[in-house]
Amino acid sequence: MQTPLQLEVEGFDPSVHLREIIDENIAKLERRFGRITAARVTVRAPNAHHKLGEPFFVSIWLSLPDRREVSVKPPRAALDRRQGDVVFAVADAFRRADRQLSDYAAKLKKRPRPFNGRLAPEQ
Secondary structure, X not given: OOOOXXXXXXXXXXXXXXXXXXXXXXXXXXXHHOOOOEEEEEEEOOOHHHOOOOOOEEEEEEEEOOOEEEEEOOOOOOOOHHHHOHHHHHHHHHHHHHHHXXXXXXXXXXXXXXXXXXXXXXX
């Protein structure tokens, strides 16, 4: 990655273990796709009066070459009760980021590549 990871945590102090999990997942995405130029991860705890069992909100923003961006936010309507565990919420967000990057990579493979400023001839 060209710029360091930006980690924003709201509503609680992150543990060293949580930071390690986030760093490992970013490294895994970089090994798999290799073209991530910047990343920002936001982890927001539930409100103070809704701590027990309420979901953590994890969003991931990745910047790719050619000014392309991937943004992963939790679906509001279909939140799983397991989202109340911050480790699960982070892992789930990175699974969704991995899926979006896989879809993006597949789309790039289907697109014809430029050849001297023009589209390559059909073969």
